[in-house]
Amino acid sequence: xxxxxxxxxxxxxxxxxxxxxxxxxxxxxxxxxxxxxxxxxxxxxxxxxxxxxxxxxxxxxxxxxxxxxxxxxxxxxxxxxxxxxxxxxxxxxxxxxxxxxxxxxxxxxxxxxxxxxxxxxxxxxxxxxxxxxxxxxxxxxxxxxxxxxxxxxxxxxxxxxxxxxxxxxxxxxxxxxxxxxxxxxxxxxxxxxxxxxxxxxxxxxxxxxxxxxxxxxxxxxxxxxxxxxxxxxxxxxxxxxxxxxxxxxxxxxxxxxxxxxxxxxxxxxxxxxxxxxxxxxxxxxxxxxxxxxxxxxxxxxxxxxxxxxxxxxxxxxxxxxxxxxxxxxxxxxxxxxxxxxxxxxxxxxxxxxxxxxxxxxxxxxxxxxxxxxxxxxxxxxxxxxxxxxxxxxxxxxxxx
Amino acid sequence: xxxxxxxxxxxxxxxxxxxxxxxxxxxxxxxxxxxxxxxxxxxxxxxxxxxxxxxxxxxxxxxxxxxxxxxxxxxxxxxxxxxxxxxxxxxxxxxxxxxxxxxxxxxxxxxxxxxxxxxxxxxxxxxxxxxxxxxxxxxxxxxxxxxxxxxxxxxxxxxxxxxxxx
Numbered sequence: 001x002x003x004x005x006x007x008x009x010x011x012x013x014x015x016x017x018x019x020x021x022x023x024x025x026x027x028x029x030x031x032x033x034x035x036x037x038x039x040x041x042x043x044x045x046x047x048x049x050x051x052x053x054x055x056x057x058x059x060x061x062x063x064x065x066x067x068x069x070x071x072x073x074x075x076x077x078x079x080x081x082x083x084x085x086x087x088x089x090x091x092x093x094x095x096x097x098x099x100x101x102x103x104x105x106x107x108x109x110x111x112x113x114x115x116x117x118x119x120x121x122x123x124x125x126x127x128x129x130x131x132x133x134x135x136x137x138x139x140x141x142x143x144x145x146x147x148x149x150x151x152x153x154x155x156x157x158x159x160x161x162x163x164x165x166x167x168x169x170x171x172x173x174x175x176x177x178x179x180x181x182x183x184x185x186x187x188x189x190x191x192x193x194x195x196x197x198x199x200x201x202x203x204x205x206x207x208x209x210x211x212x213x214x215x216x217x218x219x220x221x222x223x224x225x226x227x228x229x230x231x232x233x234x235x236x237x238x239x240x241x242x243x244x245x246x247x248x249x250x251x252x253x254x255x256x257x258x259x260x261x262x263x264x265x266x267x268x269x270x271x272x273x274x275x276x277x278x279x280x281x282x283x284x285x286x287x288x289x290x291x292x293x294x295x296x297x298x299x300x301x302x303x304x305x306x307x308x309x310x311x312x313x314x315x316x317x318x319x320x321x322x323x324x325x326x327x328x329x330x331x332x333x334x335x336x337x338x339x340x341x342x343x344x345x346x347x348x349x350x351x352x353x354x355x356x357x358x359x360x361x362x363x364x365x366x367x368x369x370x371x372x373x374x375x376x377x378x379x380x381x382x383x384x385x386x387x388x389x390x391x392x393x394x395x396x397x398x399x400x
Numbered sequence: 401x402x403x404x405x406x407x408x409x410x411x412x413x414x415x416x417x418x419x420x421x422x423x424x425x426x427x428x429x430x431x432x433x434x435x436x437x438x439x440x441x442x443x444x445x446x447x448x449x450x451x452x453x454x455x456x457x458x459x460x461x462x463x464x465x466x467x468x469x470x471x472x473x474x475x476x477x478x479x480x481x482x483x484x485x486x487x488x489x490x491x492x493x494x495x496x497x498x499x500x501x502x503x504x505x506x507x508x509x510x511x512x513x514x515x516x517x518x519x520x521x522x523x524x525x526x527x528x529x530x531x532x533x534x535x536x537x538x539x540x541x542x543x544x545x546x547x548x549x550x551x552x553x554x555x556x557x558x559x560x561x562x563x564x565x566x
Contacts, residue, residue, distance in 0.1 A: 023564040036564035297413060297428040304427040347563050368559075370417070370424070 017126045018353025026347045033376045035364040036347035040239040045287040051279030052272050066263040068096025069274045075281040084217035092252040096269045100205045100233035100246035106258040107201050107229045112137040116166035121152035122355030125175045143357035149314050150177040154188040161196050171203035176354045176363035177323040178316020183216040190221045200228045208237025210318040211296045226251050238280045243273040295320050302366040309381035320367040327360045329387040344379035410439045418452040455551045468513050468542040469520045472506040474535040486533040495523050
């Protein structure tokens with residue numbers, strides 16, 4: 001019997017992540033230098049790990065409240081106010097989730113009716129579109145390009161709005177491009193969102209990793225708090241990926257609706273991770289700044305070296321990704337990533353997996369040691385030289 | 401000496417890894433090669449950068465298992481020069497790695513490195529203790545170094561991440 005006939009239509013239609021396919025190939029090889037990782041190379045700060053151990057020693061192994069430990073929600077509320085100037089009430093407007101991914105899933109499932117459209121600027125995180133579809137909605141992608149630093153233009157968002165549009169999902173700093181929207185960019189976008197009476201979902205998971213200008217939280221802009229669901233978590237800024245701890249902040253009617261789904265599906269986030277997160281928020285600022293300084297230096301080094309090696313790349317304002325062009329190789333981004341992996345054992349992620357406007361680019365994470373980056377750059381440069389050489393021969397042959 | 405932002409940045413990068421090339425430092429700090437070179441020369445000239453040293457785990461090198469001892473020294477300070485004169489006499493010995501003036505139960509903390517325990521013992525009994533101002537010494541031998549100058553010796557810090565993640 002073919003058990004696949006039991007699958008739901010929405011899951012059957014869902015394509016596997018483009019990264020997953022590439023991951024299988026990379027995982028089968030040894031000695032690969034990886035620029036394919038979307039996570040910090042720092043281990044979670046010792047004081048945070050130690051706080052978790054202490055919580056276990058004290059026997060804090062039971063469920064927490066559905067919305068999360070009250071003292072953690074209070075701490076998140078202080079944190080959002082202190083750092084990003086947005087004010088959320090701990091008791092009714094903050095929800096602790098299993099990673100920012102779950103917060104995003106909850107937000108989409110809470111607001112989408114079948115057929116509702118969600119506008120998503122791309123290239124974007126691979127999960128956005130599938131999560132909208134799983135919630136019964138339709139993702140409407142708005143492309144951006146390198147000429148404007150992969151920033152979504154407000155006009156493009158406006159053009160994509162139809163009577164079915166429910167929300168706009170924005171991520172800044174962006175995965176995969178690292179591009180960052182300025183306060184002015186956000187103001188323009190928020191005006192459109194307000195004019196058309198839409199909701200905003202703001203994925204702020206990389207907020208702590210903005211290097212050149214101050215991060216703007218969408219909900220801090222005038223008139224946006226009541227129509228924004230803010231999503232964030234501890235994975236990136238606090239180097240806590242494996243702890244699976246995120247949070248959502250939104251006006252009470254939205255947040256309480258999200259809580260309903262959360263209490264039936266997840267119950268609560270892991271209690272020990274919540275205790276660790278408490279320590280991270282209370283005493284982790286210095287570690288966050290130390291890691292951020294390190295990423296900024298690596299970004300400067302990596303992006304300048306990429307440009308020197310023949311990979312045109314804009315300086316990303318945040319996150320830990322560079323998104324260089326591989327156009328001169330004459331290969332598609334998938335071909336480039338696959339051949340680079342097979343010939344030089346360097347793993348990068350093809351830009352196409354983040355949306356059609358990612359074609360011609362690859363995502364490189366610079367959350368790796370400087371010596372690894374140096375070696376990867378050397379290999380990428382030698383790969384590119386060979387390609388250019390091959391390209392030149394091809395051109396000569398065409399001339400005949 | 402007041403340093404500007406770029407000079408401080410270069411110093412921090414060098415403190416982390418003094419073997420980096422000027423080119424790499426320039427890229428990391430986001431400034432030109434020439435400017436980086438000038439900053440480093442200036443800081444060397446002004447003795448802000450005192451030396452470029454490596455942290456070495458000598459236990460791993462055959463025939464180089466040295467001995468490190470920390471010695472608490474009580475001294476009688478002299479009028480006019482306080483502890484400075486005796487400190488200078490102590491730090492000039494090549495066996496002495498560092499000398500600190502301390503608050504509390506003793507005055508100078510002296511770190512000695514020698515090839516063997518007997519060599520360190522000989523230094524303490526023959527050279528350090530016999531100095532005029534030295535009243536007493538207490539020697540502590542270091543049995544194992546776990547962390548030194550901010551560096552963890554046995555790191556085991558291999559990358560545990562997957563090769564590709566979303």
